[in-house]
Amino acid sequence: MITPIADVATAIDQILDSATADPIENGQKTLEINGDDPFQFVVAWGEEHSRRELEPELLNPKSRECFCDWAKWAGEEALNVSDHTQAGVLRRRSKAHLFSASCGPEPCSENFADMLALAELLTSSHLCTLNLPGSGASGPQHFHTQIMPLSLRDAGKQVPNQIHRLLDNIKAKPNGMTLDSGVVICELDSPVWGVRLEFPKTMSASQIGKKLFSSVHQGIRYGSQLRLSYNVYVRWNVRPRVVDVTIRSSAHECPFLGIDTKAAIENVRWRWGWLECIGGLPARSAAFADSSVYDHHFWQRVYSRMTLTNDIKQSVLNRISELLI
Numbered sequence: 001m002i003t004p005i006a007d008v009a010t011a012i013d014q015i016l017d018s019a020t021a022d023p024i025e026n027g028q029k030t031l032e033i034n035g036d037d038p039f040q041f042v043v044a045w046g047e048e049h050s051r052r053e054l055e056p057e058l059l060n061p062k063s064r065e066c067f068c069d070w071a072k073w074a075g076e077e078a079l080n081v082s083d084h085t086q087a088g089v090l091r092r093r094s095k096a097h098l099f100s101a102s103c104g105p106e107p108c109s110e111n112f113a114d115m116l117a118l119a120e121l122l123t124s125s126h127l128c129t130l131n132l133p134g135s136g137a138s139g140p141q142h143f144h145t146q147i148m149p150l151s152l153r154d155a156g157k158q159v160p161n162q163i164h165r166l167l168d169n170i171k172a173k174p175n176g177m178t179l180d181s182g183v184v185i186c187e188l189d190s191p192v193w194g195v196r197l198e199f200p201k202t203m204s205a206s207q208i209g210k211k212l213f214s215s216v217h218q219g220i221r222y223g224s225q226l227r228l229s230y231n232v233y234v235r236w237n238v239r240p241r242v243v244d245v246t247i248r249s250s251a252h253e254c255p256f257l258g259i260d261t262k263a264a265i266e267n268v269r270w271r272w273g274w275l276e277c278i279g280g281l282p283a284r285s286a287a288f289a290d291s292s293v294y295d296h297h298f299w300q301r302v303y304s305r306m307t308l309t310n311d312i313k314q315s316v317l318n319r320i321s322e323l324l325i
């Protein structure tokens with residue numbers, strides 16, 4: 001049975017509006033590292049959580065766990081947004097997930113249309129973000145996205161949380177290119193390079209989702225034979241029709257592999273996802289508490305490993321422009 005999308009949005013808004021804890025802190029210690037430029041990294045550390053540090057080739061039960069088993073591990077039924085997409089509301093974490101209705105394994109155009117259609121209806125302060133294998137996903141190749149609160153309830157008021165502040169790290173270059181279709185493309189200058197796509201008012205949210213699928217998922221991810229990966233950020237209630245996409249090499253999904261981290265940290269296979277791309281670092285290791293060693297310069301060096309070459313950046317811009325013309 002399909003749940004009307006407006007009802008799904010209402011259920012998610014209720015959960016996001018009731019968040020009282022900062023999702024990035026989640027009971028852990030945090031350390032803010034500010035550089036000379038107006039850039040902020042937030043490092044959180046606490047209990048070991050190995051899921052995103054597992055080597056998928058070892059076929060561990062946790063690394064094989066997929067969202068199709070939502071009811072089993074979330075303890076409640078998922079809602080059917082469409083024939084292709086389900087929504088799971090995670091009350092204890094004050095967030096929601098969207099995922100493929102069946103073991104795909106690949107995302108499809110309708111998943112992206114549903115994601116944007118839902119984002120348009122949410123009234124709470126929210127972020128819709130997409131992780132995929134090669135860009136930080138902790139599960140098998142599927143469409144899966146998270147819908148996070150960007151504020152928390154404190155003394156009866158809604159105040160911005162850490163993720164909200166980290167999103168300010170994403171900066172677009174001022175001179176965008178306007179295509180014949182009315183789509184505007186700007187380069188992103190976040191620690192991880194990317195593009196900001198602003199879609200015209202003549203396009204519906206679902207149409208925007210389908211365009212995002214054909215230009216970024218098919219055009220860039222499939223076009224590069226999966227060597228390029230991406231994360232998507234949508235805050236429709238703040239910037240309607242604007243989609244930020246950070247793009248990097250799948251080979252650098254674990255940026256610590258092959259880098260001198262100055263200490264024998266255990267989570268060298270840490271797969272970096274959407275949160276790390278904007279400067280949120282749930283390090284899970286107390287070693288990172290030493291900000292004299294793991295300083296701003298250190299983190300900048302790690303990010304520089306993930307930065308695409310100028311040739312590749314230009315190819316990405318050309319390909320997306322061709323597909324959105």
Ligand SMILES: [Zn+2]
Nearest residue numbers: 066067068103
């Ligand atoms: Zn599955």
